[in-house]
Amino acid sequence: MKRSARCIQMLQLLKARGFLSREELATLLDTNIRNVSEYRKELEEAGYSIISTTGKYGGYQLDASCLFPIVGLRQEEVKAVSEAISYMKSHDDFLLLPQFLSAMDKLMATLTMEKKEGGIYVKGNTPLLNPMLKEFIMRMDGARNDQLAVDIVYKGMHAKNFEKVRIHPYEILNDAGSYYCLAYSLKAKDYRNFKFSEERMKQVQVSDVKFQRDADFQVSEHIGKKGLIRNEVYELDVLIHGESALLVSEKMIGIDPKGEWIDEHVLHFTTIMEGKIPTMQFLLSLGNQVEVRKPLSLKAELKHIVEDMFRQYHETKVPTYDIIQDRESVEK
Numbered sequence: 262m263k264r265s266a267r268c269i270q271m272l273q274l275l276k277a278r279g280f281l282s283r284e285e286l287a288t289l290l291d292t293n294i295r296n297v298s299e300y301r302k303e304l305e306e307a308g309y310s311i312i313s314t315t316g317k318y319g320g321y322q323l324d325a326s327c328l329f330p331i332v333g334l335r336q337e338e339v340k341a342v343s344e345a346i347s348y349m350k351s352h353d354d355f356l357l358l359p360q361f362l363s364a365m366d367k368l369m370a371t372l373t374m375e376k377k378e379g380g381i382y383v384k385g386n387t388p389l390l391n392p393m394l395k396e397f398i399m400r401m402d403g404a405r406n407d408q409l410a411v412d413i414v415y416k417g418m419h420a421k422n423f424e425k426v427r428i429h430p431y432e433i434l435n436d437a438g439s440y441y442c443l444a445y446s447l448k449a450k451d452y453r454n455f456k457f458s459e460e461r462m463k464q465v466q467v468s469d470v471k472f473q474r475d476a477d478f479q480v481s482e483h484i485g486k487k488g489l490i491r492n493e494v495y496e497l498d499v500l501i502h503g504e505s506a507l508l509v510s511e512k513m514i515g516i517d518p519k520g521e522w523i524d525e526h527v528l529h530f531t532t533i534m535e536g537k538i539p540t541m542q543f544l545l546s547l548g549n550q551v552e553v554r555k556p557l558s559l560k561a562e563l564k565h566i567v568e569d570m571f572r573q574y575h576e577t578k579v580p581t582y583d584i585i586q587d588r589e590s591v592e593k
Contacts (some may be wrong), residue, residue: 266302267292272309275323282320297321308474310394319475342368356390356398356440390440394457398433401442401457404467405430408474411444415455415463423463428455429472433481443483445475452483493534495540498555501528505550565593 267290274281274289281289286297299319301311310324325422334342346365348356389450399415411430416423428444431452435441440457455462506528510520515532523529534540546549546562553560 264300264303266301267296268307271297271300272323274305275311275321280320280322281315282318286321319481328478355435356395359535361527362571366513372592391459392540394440394459394462397457397462398440400432400465400467405433405442407484408472410447410468410470410472411460412464412466413455416463427468430451431474431478434480434484443480445472455483493536493557494532495535496531497540497544497553497559499529499544500533500552500554501547502532502550502552505547509547543567 271286271290274286283294283297287294290297290300302315307312312322312324314320314322335404342365346362349358349361355361374546399412402576408429410427412425412427414423415426427447428442428568429447430442430444432443433440434443434454440455442457443452443454445451456549497515500523503526506526508523508532512518514536518530518532519528520531521529531590534543540559543564545551545566553563
């Protein structure tokens with residue numbers, strides 16, 4: 262890419278995304294940090310006001326008062342927007358879906374393109390947010406923007422009772438169809454994820470107490486690479502047999518997954534997974550078609566779980582009437 266083209270692309274990125282660090286710009290422009298500084302100088306010579314921030318997390322942003330020429334979308338970009346609309350319609354967990362569709366209608370109305378159907382996307386099995394949780398999220402988001410402390414009535418994963426907690430909301434996150442607030446807990450004196458759930462959150466009250474947001478806060482330092490859970494990392498080394506081997510080989514499971522076929526029925530699979538619960542759920546979902554080699558601690562715990570399951574099913578007596586009903590339903 263030529264120098265002038267990179268300058269124009271940098272201008273577009275700053276207009277579209279707001280503040281970007283020098284490292285981010287260098288990566289997006291496929292160049293080095295020194296060149297990014299040169300592009301800034303050329304844009305300023307062309308009349309654009311670029312606001313520069315120094316320090317560890319320094320970078321650039323375009324002055325909001327700058328007039329910006331609109332570049333037309335290429336045909337493949339228009340198609341991508343159309344596909345995105347179809348995709349988002351299948352995801353009810355997106356809180357601002359009505360507003361998104363309204364914005365896209367306005368955008369598509371300005372474009373010239375042939376009318377074609379978008380891709381077909383199967384509706385995701387994501388939990389719908391009830392009006393109360395939507396209201397909680399909107400309150401929390403407003404408090405985050407205004408930097409106001411929030412009092413919540415909340416019950417943690419391992420807690421027995423609800424308790425009132427004051428938090429400083431930093432980010433609203435969505436993970437696997439569920440919404441969370443990444444906030445600083447004044448009780449824990451640390452950052453925590455609070456899930457928007459009827460079972461966990463009963464009240465959200467925005468206070469009039471302002472808080473000062475940590476200037477060095479980086480959301481990436483408080484969440485994992487594949488989800489919200491951080492530090493619980495498991496390096497899996499397993500042998501997978503039968504149909505499960507084929508299904509796993511077709512998916513991107515965990516971080517840096519690698520698979521090697523021992524023969525046409527056995528897959529040697531390694532990956533890194535975050536979070537104990539999703540890791541155990543993945544292994545248990547494979548049933549008797551998985552052999553855990555590492556980690557040994559997880560293998561031992563998995564063995565205890567299977568033994569407990571066997572004991573529960575073995576000790577459960579199924580009423581004769583239920584057995585007869587099941588047989589009749591099968592025969593029908």
